[in-house]
Amino acid sequence: MEKISTNVSRTIQTKLVLPPDTNHLDTIFGGKVLAYIDEIAAIAAMKHSRNVVVTASIDEVNFLSSAKVGDILTLEGVVISTGNTSMEVYVKVECEQIETGVKSLTTTSFITMVAIDRNGKPVPVPGVIPETNKEEELFHQAKERRSRWLRDREIRK
Template identity: 50%
Template structure:
């Protein structure tokens, strides 16, 4: 197998900006959480595909932390990039920034971590390049990735045990 060339986090950077329209909001006139989660999965999957240059599947949405409401008067910008990798898995970090379009005030509205697996043409896991963090944020996320990986593994074990008890 050929040696894979490591890539910087910014090589997988995806930015998506949308206006918040009335149909995107709930009865509080804030962005539906499910709509935002769809945006998050979309940009994260693109980051994972850009990093691996393979088909990818979502293995887990580790967390979506809604920090502040996103109002109808806001735009919403999502920035995602691969923050850490395993052999065939990629952790993708997504940050969501709400911007009041009248005042220009920008606020961190949500953060999320997702895990994707790269697949080859036969649908089997494919090795991915290592990731090189550069900015302070990227280095911090890279250095704390093992802690999140441990939590993810423990949560998965609990989910599998729970699934053996839950009736259909």
């Protein structure tokens, strides 16, 4: 199957942190951020595969800093590597404090999505061509992440 540019899957969303999205410290719930990450990963994977997708696993989530009520979140998702029917999506979340304009990286994540047909059966996906230095680095590290995931899966059995 052909390979396509990461630019095909690149998806950017902007969200406002509202009071119902936060805890008693006025910082966003981690679960809310996870829902945003899952959604953008699915959209990026659908754009890449041109198929419906399902979440196979949330492989890694790193909460690096928090966002408060009134902050603006920018999420970026991109398919960074592929298997036969699976896609690894890298998602980063940045926070912008509206009063100061200061931006900070709040969360990074790797999600595995699987493309399926209308009957729920996995279907092949195109390979990926990284476009930036960061994507190239993540692409080359993908084999190591997959090996670690498979090793951990065997331990859990």
